[in-house]
Amino acid sequence: MTTWPSASKATTTDIDSGTDVPNLSRVQIKQDMDNVNAIIDTFNIPTSTPNGSILTYDNTAGEFNTTTSQSLAKAFLIYNGFETSLADAQDDDGIYPTTADGRRNKMLNRRLKYDPFGLITDITGDGFQLSEGTYLINTQSEQSYYITNLGAFGSVEGPSWLGHVIMNIEDDGDSTDNYPARWDNYSSFFNDTAARAASHAYKFTVPSGVTPKYYVFYDPGGTNTLAYDGGTNPQQLDVVIEIIKIGG
Amino acid sequence: MATWPSSTKASTDNVDSGSDKPRLARADIKQNIDNTNSIIDMFDIASPSDKDTLVYNSTNSRFETQAAVFQEAILQIGTAVSSTDPQIDITSITSDPNGITSLSSGQFTLGVGTYLVWCWTANGNNSSGQGVRSGAPFQLQDPDGDPLTVITYNGNPVLDGLMFFGEVVVSGSSNTFRVKHNATFAPNITSGNIANRTYLRIVKVA
Numbered sequence: 001m002t003t004w005p006s007a008s009k010a011t012t013t014d015i016d017s018g019t020d021v022p023n024l025s026r027v028q029i030k031q032d033m034d035n036v037n038a039i040i041d042t043f044n045i046p047t048s049t050p051n052g053s054i055l056t057y058d059n060t061a062g063e064f065n066t067t068t069s070q071s072l073a074k075a076f077l078i079y080n081g082f083e084t085s086l087a088d089a090q091d092d093d094g095i096y097p098t099t100a101d102g103r104r105n106k107m108l109n110r111r112l113k114y115d116p117f118g119l120i121t122d123i124t125g126d127g128f129q130l131s132e133g134t135y136l137i138n139t140q141s142e143q144s145y146y147i148t149n150l151g152a153f154g155s156v157e158g159p160s161w162l163g164h165v166i167m168n169i170e171d172d173g174d175s176t177d178n179y180p181a182r183w184d185n186y187s188s189f190f191n192d193t194a195a196r197a198a199s200h201a202y203k204f205t206v207p208s209g210v211t212p213k214y215y216v217f218y219d220p221g222g223t224n225t226l227a228y229d230g231g232t233n234p235q236q237l238d239v240v241i242e243i244i245k246i247g248g
Numbered sequence: 249m250a251t252w253p254s255s256t257k258a259s260t261d262n263v264d265s266g267s268d269k270p271r272l273a274r275a276d277i278k279q280n281i282d283n284t285n286s287i288i289d290m291f292d293i294a295s296p297s298d299k300d301t302l303v304y305n306s307t308n309s310r311f312e313t314q315a316a317v318f319q320e321a322i323l324q325i326g327t328a329v330s331s332t333d334p335q336i337d338i339t340s341i342t343s344d345p346n347g348i349t350s351l352s353s354g355q356f357t358l359g360v361g362t363y364l365v366w367c368w369t370a371n372g373n374n375s376s377g378q379g380v381r382s383g384a385p386f387q388l389q390d391p392d393g394d395p396l397t398v399i400t401y402n403g404n405p406v407l408d409g410l411m412f413f414g415e416v417v418v419s420g421s422s423n424t425f426r427v428k429h430n431a432t433f434a435p436n437i438t439s440g441n442i443a444n445r446t447y448l449r450i451v452k453v454a
Contacts, residue, residue: 033280047309051307118305141410
């Protein structure tokens with residue numbers, strides 16, 4: 001472990017005046033070099049450091065680096081109701097109907113994002129991408145019968161429940177169909193539509209050079225499309241997704 | 249674009265002995281100055297504020313100060329209920345490392361900001377044969393606010409899990425909140441303790 005050179009700062013006695021002779025400052029120059037080298041060794045900052053990384057101390061390596069636990073870097077995505085009125089089938093051109101923001105039937109609507117560390121890249125259909133790293137993703141659905149009257153959410157009420165699924169569009173090498181309106185080869189990232197207060201915690205890694213696309217659904221394979229008012233309006237309950245970057 | 253100078257550390261071969269001639273260390277001194285400048289460029293710490301974090305910005309390849317975000321507190325809600333007072337006291341602050349809240353008279357205060365609030369409960373409910381049962385609504389209220397009720401959970405019976413989630417915006421000045429719980433009481437019973445263990449998680453997001 002490198003010792004931070006706070007107790008060994010170089011003096012400038014022989015180089016702080018125009019009449020000084022730098023030749024006499026050898027000891028000070030040596031100390032300064034030692035200190036700079038100690039500073040360099042205290043941090044491990046590769047040129048490929050991903051955006052949003054935080055320097056964290058690694059006791060084993062005896063250095064601050066961006067590859068160990070970074071539980072400070074997190075983002076919140078808040079989704080609510082999903083579309084219930086769109087056909088869940090392709091037309092003759094292979095296109096699924098979508099909303100104006102690119103969501104297919106049963107894809108949840110994202111209404112809020114808090115991402116001060118820049119972990120999230122927004123994509124069509126209210127989906128998201130993450131850069132290289134290891135993440136812990138926690139998701140929670142509210143129980144039924146909730147009302148909120150304040151803040152950005154406005155006033156909504158819902159005697160309903162809302163499970164949630166996150167799906168990953170697999171890149172099959174054909175860039176023309178890797179978006180919701182054309183996508184037909186999605187795989188389950190995690191999938192649990194348990195009703196009421198459903199919760200998931202999942203650790204996963206996004207490898208270098210890979211950019212999976214994640215979308216949030218209400219049970220895409222199921223038939224339960226309960227609307228909050230028993231009619232055709234999308235559900236309003238919230239699904240909160242907390243994404244914590246735990247490794248670089 | 250700054251590159252961390254781990255592979256270009258200056259040699260001290262020409263300055264580490266009393267007989268060394270510093271003039272021969274010119275290239276090493278130059279390298280050391282370059283390294284110092286690279287270190288300076290790697291961090292943008294011009295005007296840090298209290299509790300700032302250094303976060304890497306890949307756009308300009310340097311660590312920049314990030315204002316303290318996602319300050320979090322966990323509050324425990326008590327179990328004592330009374331038929332004459334619908335408030336259920338918040339009994340303790342389980343965790344609040346950044347001091348975003350304070351308790352007084354069973355209520356909590358938040359400063360100006362935007363917060364996400366979760367309310368979880370667990371441990372089920374008292375049986376119907378007991379004097380007190382947990383019931384709806386379970387509400388986050390702003391006693392001086394309009395509207396009074398900020399978030400309501402109306403499920404009955406109360407189930408384990410996330411009862412409610414919502415966003416609370418406090419503007420102008422700090423504000424005090426309370427939790428209201430509508431317990432049900434057996435005949436001739438006016439107070440008691442519900443079985444639930446209930447927590448509020450509050451995260452300041454802006």
